[in-house]
Amino acid sequence: MANTKKKLKIHFNPDNIDITVPEGESLLRAAMSAGVHINAACGGNGVCGTCKVLIKKGGVESTRSEKLSPEEYEQGYRLACQSRVITDLVVDIPLESRLETAVLSREAQVVEDGGPKAAEAIATGWSFSPPLNKCYVELSSPTLKDNVSDLSRLLRGLKRRCNLRNVSVDFDIVRKLPPVLRKKDGRVTVTTLVKAVKTKADKRKPTIIEVEPGNTARKHYSLAFDIGTTTVCGQLLDLNRGRVIAEGMAYNGQISYGADVITRIAYSQQPGGLKKLQQAVVATINQIIAELFTQSQIGVEHVGHMIVAGNTVMTHILLGLDPKYIRLAPYTPVASFIPPAKAGSLGIRVGKHVYLFTFPSVASYVGGDIVSGIVGVGVHQRKTLTLYMDIGTNGEIVIGNSDWMVTAACSAGSAFEGGGIKHGMIAASGAIQDFTISPSSLEPELHTIGEEKPRGICGSGLINIIAGLLEAGVIGQNGKFNTDLATKRIRKGSDGYEYVLSWAHETEAGKDIVITEVDIDNLIRAKAAMYAGYQTLTKSVGISCCDTLEQVIIAGAFGSHIDIEKSITIGLLPDIPQDRFIFVGNGSLTGARLTSFSTDLLDDARKVALMMTNLELSERADFMNNYVAALFLPHTHGDEFPNVSKRLAKLQGSKLGRRLAI
């Protein structure tokens, strides 16, 4: 009966993509099937309002949502997730609902430019010796005097020519030996893999995972991936030369099932939900792999190894492990150290012999991405007391050095990604990023990503705006507007007082773009969570925050774009000399790459995960106290930010002076 449903056509603009779907299909699902990326932060539950689309022709059956204004409804806007297709349609995806793949290249650019190279320079003490090895051997022909089995002959050759001992072999390899060994008269290339060992004394036992006829040793590649909740980044690595030869990024296909890990876990509990999420991220990975092969002109058969860094939830879903109990107290993952899986069995389009390694995690909210990052930048190799932080909705913090490490996750809310901000948006083209304000006229000067007409405010822009407003005295240290100032830009809006950043005629959407007191409050909460997080961590190990920190490493795509001085000004980063800060971009990807190059670092990942002590901040009373104290710009206790306090005092004094002079 299902087959007799009417088929309906949908045309999506501006992507110019057509798809045919059965009558009654959800419009969001139709867009996903067509490869049209629609933002659906809440996972299609009609709650977030981000999947707004404009029905240009045809009609949908749809639930009225309070996320749509009466005008919008009148104009034909609907929430894609709440609409069912009942006629042929022409649908426009408005700018604000689109996930544009193009904007990712900006992040990739930055990663390429400075981040990882810096990181490779700061991670020391590892030797180039990939866990995947290719060895070419020429085996003697069997004779009646020497008619050992094909496998024994191969193992003997590996011992003699490649000095490989204690070699084991995957059962699947045994089957292919007879033709492979004979195809080029005993000339074969053997791929072996070693796993991490627990102690230096443990013998490394290589496993044969592939045997090819002839000499293919020159073609020796690996894949390193960072699976983020929002974006997935992959690199194709040349294991002979220790080089990145292609790089690709894409939005994680799971986005349409929800913006954050909690929504994804919830979705995974629906019937078939886990499978769908897994397939979504695997599709993304396959898309990137296809792109890497196209870029590099390298055949899939030459890739022998894959390593993935991801947070605990992303790792669970990729491997098909049920993340259910990560969300429920007491927040237990299925496994922290997960044995390698066959990549092909997960649906990843690489050779059947390729194992997929994942980084071990520390806790439900301190995942393999952080362990990978720490290994990638070598925190565990130095005595230097280091703060490593990945700022985001789920902010992760590590403090320590080669002797000890403590870690915590703090739920900062989504303000850094533009969430909960009236005109917030992700760091895409048109997002206001740079902001300066004239101390006298209080008029702003804005710069957007791509220098396009303003569309909204991204996270790093928000920090710059708030720091600027604070220094200009437009807002006070409590984040409230100084309503006495003589400027039209401060006004009372539907959400309380606001400052107009861009007038309607200047913007892409033709509407004023503002920042409200509610927005400022959201950012203060987010930065307070991060600050209280590392403050609590340092105190837990008996040292004082923050001047004892000898190095602050900021990882993550978001971190790469923030302004250090302004981040200190608002109290997000500690008030210490700027030369102690290092940006490393995608530290997780760096770690994944370096462990592809060095078996030592693969061992280190295990060691690092084990040496990290996780603090559940939500369980600590002092975290709450620190958090409340940090709900101020930069902080309730001025002596925590001595330089900022001094500067603010000076600025206030001069402004007061200037005003008095007027």
Place this chain on the structure above:
Amino acid sequence: MANTKKKLKIHFNPDNIDITVPEGESLLRAAMSAGVHINAACGGNGVCGTCKVLIKKGGVESTRSEKLSPEEYEQGYRLACQSRVITDLVVDIPLESRLETAVLSREAQVVEDGGPKAAEAIATGWSFSPPLNKCYVELSSPTLKDNVSDLSRLLRGLKRRCNLRNVSVDFDIVRKLPPVLRKKDGRVTVTTLVKAVKTKADKRKPTIIEVEPGNTARKHYSLAFDIGTTTVCGQLLDLNRGRVIAEGMAYNGQISYGADVITRIAYSQQPGGLKKLQQAVVATINQIIAELFTQSQIGVEHVGHMIVAGNTVMTHILLGLDPKYIRLAPYTPVASFIPPAKAGSLGIRVGKHVYLFTFPSVASYVGGDIVSGIVGVGVHQRKTLTLYMDIGTNGEIVIGNSDWMVTAACSAGSAFEGGGIKHGMIAASGAIQDFTISPSSLEPELHTIGEEKPRGICGSGLINIIAGLLEAGVIGQNGKFNTDLATKRIRKGSDGYEYVLSWAHETEAGKDIVITEVDIDNLIRAKAAMYAGYQTLTKSVGISCCDTLEQVIIAGAFGSHIDIEKSITIGLLPDIPQDRFIFVGNGSLTGARLTSFSTDLLDDARKVALMMTNLELSERADFMNNYVAALFLPHTHGDEFPNVSKRLAKLQGSKLGRRLAI
């Protein structure tokens, strides 16, 4: 178009089985599909004539074969392999073409009665400690202070409660942890497996292969199999009590593709041939497993381990390894030490977690069955100089002790299985087994298996008959008939001189059963190959055959039924005191069982396979000399068989005396 072929019905007697097949199907294949066992020694090539069937109703399209006499053809006999079904049929399978499952029970009986128990008694120096272990643990519930991952909690529990360290885990297990750990509040039973280690110093690293909710430790079973070319034997073992709890045997389903390993290898080279042979033996294994479960009322889910002993070709085919190069000089197997495979992936109906271990082989024709047998009877544990032999078409010989071992395979031909003997048959009911002859009247006294009317002569019967005829002077030491004797039983037949064992009216088939000079010659060649084999082996290590042998262990179903004295008389077994001989029945199955009980013995199997030096007899000139010298009853050199020679001389003397007296 294939579907439009006419469907035809066939009724098989006496099995009373019906099957419907498409027009044109081979009658042999139809019988195989119906589960009707037809002997087809040559693999369906129309060469051996063993698949004779009688068409009672209907007609077949069939090639005329010289294996059928004109009378048989007239009566409606056809070769099943050469016939295509063109009408509905009623087909009788005559006695001589049938493989009756019932006769297997005779062998099983013997194995149960004496063999393996004796073997267990002679294998010493092993402790009861199965490679498969079940451990029940009660895990504490996760709390916020102790929220390690499910896997970490499990590993911690195993360390604390079961003292298991260095545990690894199969990836598939990780996925099932969350529900299993919670189903009975942390009460779980963990199954771990250890593999063989190379040296005592190597740490054993257990792998978790299964986790079940609650306490299932009492249900802890394993399967041991001997995969013979002709028969497959399996035992269900209770790993808690070290006991066999059910046993089953069946003909190897590959029989219909050929009687011996060479024919099977040839078949495996046809398109899809290897797959068909593999499926055939897997079907046989599954049939036995089903029977074991029915007998024991034990659920398949409680079996956690499977170990298989088989010759090199049987092991290759079971695992889907191409046996092609075993048949071609220089006779190389794919692998001698084969990593464990998942039994389920081969189609064997056990739990997904069950690994199938195979015994390592020494060479293409000295397989895991021999290694298993040596381990099973503990040859490697004693200083006693032992000859271990498995007599059959492919006779395997091992000589050695705990310090050294040499081995060889000798191709004896199929006489021991009744092959190449005019009225030869396998050891089934009606086979002449015991034979005595009156020295005066030269009249025989016969006993058949099951005391039924004679149908033919089995291998052990053949030995007894020839020894009897020799001692009575009916044949000379050259195997030729003494045609001067006054008896109607010696006559000239179509194959030269023959002795009538049973007159037509006494037999099942209503035809005379005879033994011919050609038959005798065939047996002499077979026994000469075996004797020359162990004689060459002993000489190769610088000791003299055969009085230096302190123990002779005879393994195999055939060996269990031979008469030692008569076997010495014809020169098959060495002329040493009878108390040095031990019968162990199915030594391979014993070895498989014992290695299920003892990890030490699993290690030993590896050691034994490595310490065995294989001699290619076909490459040695002295083997040919020894063989030619042994083509006499008992041997050309009387001093090799001093006691037999003395007795024969005495008998000849007395007979001569008696005749002179008459």
